Amino acid sequence: MDVLIFARLVLFVTGRLLKAHTFSVGELDRGSDCDKPAEPVTVGEGTPRGRELGVVVETRTRGEAYADLRQSAESGWDRSRRFDAPHGELAAFRAERAGLPEVSSEEAGRYVERHRAGRPWLETAGRASPEALRIIVAADLGGGHGHIRHEGWVTERASMRRVAYLEDPAQLDAAQRQRGIDGLRPGGRYHVCGGLASRITDPDAYATALAHGAEDPDVSTALSTPYKRDRHPDLVRIPIADLLGKDGHKVCTGWQLEPVEGSIDVARDNRRAWRVAIAEGRQPDVPQPAARPVPTFEGGTIVFVISQNKQRNGYEIATLFPQPPARDIPSR
Amino acid sequence: MDDFYWKRHPDGPFAVLIRIATTYLHPEVDDLESLQRLAQLDDDSEMRAFKSELRQAITHPDEVPRDELSSHVEYDDGSPEKFLLRLWRDLYGDEPIGVSG
Numbered sequence: 001m002d003v004l005i006f007a008r009l010v011l012f013v014t015g016r017l018l019k020a021h022t023f024s025v026g027e028l029d030r031g032s033d034c035d036k037p038a039e040p041v042t043v044g045e046g047t048p049r050g051r052e053l054g055v056v057v058e059t060r061t062r063g064e065a066y067a068d069l070r071q072s073a074e075s076g077w078d079r080s081r082r083f084d085a086p087h088g089e090l091a092a093f094r095a096e097r098a099g100l101p102e103v104s105s106e107e108a109g110r111y112v113e114r115h116r117a118g119r120p121w122l123e124t125a126g127r128a129s130p131e132a133l134r135i136i137v138a139a140d141l142g143g144g145h146g147h148i149r150h151e152g153w154v155t156e157r158a159s160m161r162r163v164a165y166l167e168d169p170a171q172l173d174a175a176q177r178q179r180g181i182d183g184l185r186p187g188g189r190y191h192v193c194g195g196l197a198s199r200i201t202d203p204d205a206y207a208t209a210l211a212h213g214a215e216d217p218d219v220s221t222a223l224s225t226p227y228k229r230d231r232h233p234d235l236v237r238i239p240i241a242d243l244l245g246k247d248g249h250k251v252c253t254g255w256q257l258e259p260v261e262g263s264i265d266v267a268r269d270n271r272r273a274w275r276v277a278i279a280e281g282r283q284p285d286v287p288q289p290a291a292r293p294v295p296t297f298e299g300g301t302i303v304f305v306i307s308q309n310k311q312r313n314g315y316e317i318a319t320l321f322p323q324p325p326a327r328d329i330p331s332r
Numbered sequence: 333m334d335d336f337y338w339k340r341h342p343d344g345p346f347a348v349l350i351r352i353a354t355t356y357l358h359p360e361v362d363d364l365e366s367l368q369r370l371a372q373l374d375d376d377s378e379m380r381a382f383k384s385e386l387r388q389a390i391t392h393p394d395e396v397p398r399d400e401l402s403s404h405v406e407y408d409d410g411s412p413e414k415f416l417l418r419l420w421r422d423l424y425g426d427e428p429i430g431v432s433g
Contacts, residue, residue: 195406230366232356232363233355234351234354235336237334268407269409271408305358307361321360325334326403
């Protein structure tokens with residue numbers, strides 16, 4: 001009886017909290033369907049459970065909740081969906097097949113503990129299986145950025161702002177990020193992004209895509225290319241379904257730049273001009289860029305970029321990112 | 333599957349130009365510096381073909397598969413013509429575009 005009374009109390013309080021924290025699309029969209037560039041950015045998902053009552057505590061910013069809700073509403077993305085990873089395969093995967101350093105599970109755990117403060121994308125450790133974590137740490141030891149910009153650590157909001165405002169999720173200094181400064185390239189370079197910012201939302205799915213991609217004949221051939229300074233193997237595209245199964249597209253999300261005057265060329269050009277003006281403290285003479293969720297990744301591909309490794313003596317999988325079917329990508 | 337242009341049309345017009353431009357200049361790669369160094373290799377057959385196609389694309393823009401170039405390279409110059417001209421300057425400086433000797 002005490003358990004029943006307690007359960008009813010939990011349900012009552014939960015209902016009140018959910019009403020207080022539910023954001024309606026109409027309220028968020030009031031006035032603009034663009035996030036405000038000046039809003040403080042929190043890069044990271046956090047919905048810890050309140051210890052006393054076992055209820056979900058909302059820790060997302062309004063912008064994060066807005067972006068999540070738009071993505072869910074417009075693409076059907078299920079934020080709670082978890083990828084059913086092939087744990088045995090991941091455990092057996094040798095990272096050297098991807099041109100990456102070998103890491104044991106124990107080493108991966110120690111690495112995360114040692115570096116998570118300065119490398120917050122390792123927070124994915126909280127959600128990754130041990131087998132997947134080992135692969136993600138191997139990627140972090142490499143020279144690439146896929147696990148930083150295209151994995152679940154990146155929020156929908158960060159992905160949206162990347163494509164709309166060229167704000168780099170890898171840039172940990174908030175002021176520099178709002179100025180559009182790349183977080184991984186030296187010299188204060190502006191961050192670049194195409195007309196699409198996408199991610200694989202689940203760390204186990206990301207690790208699976210990397211592991212399966214490394215076994216693809218075209219990727220394997222690219223990785224085996226005799227090393228030559230300044231040479232890059234060609235990009236490789238692999239169907240999402242081949243890497244993550246028939247429902248793999250459901251753990252892929254993205255935001256695409258809204259065309260301007262019907263042209264994505266004009267939109268990218270305007271975005272660059274807007275970005276430079278904002279960074280220089282000038283009033284832009286082009287419209288503020290806007291982004292919309294990619295409607296679906298079903299039938300899409302994952303692109304693999306193979307680049308020089310850190311040691312400059314071979315090649316590694318530097319990044320991978322999902323792309324929707326060509327029919328859903330805005331044309332020139 | 334929507335594969336890359338050079339995979340779908342290995343002998344298609346400007347396949348070398350689009351492939352190399354994508355490989356080095358796609359925003360997820362963004363390595364103009366390596367391409368600039370490669371562009372100086374006069375004895376490299378692939379880079380000679382690339383330069384020839386770039387020259388042809390600039391002087392005959394109506395022959396360029398513009399949508400393919402835009403969707404592959406994702407330049408932010410505003411148009412294929414502006415991108416190709418800027419690329420020539422980035423790689424070959426003040427060298428005249430005209431027909432090579």
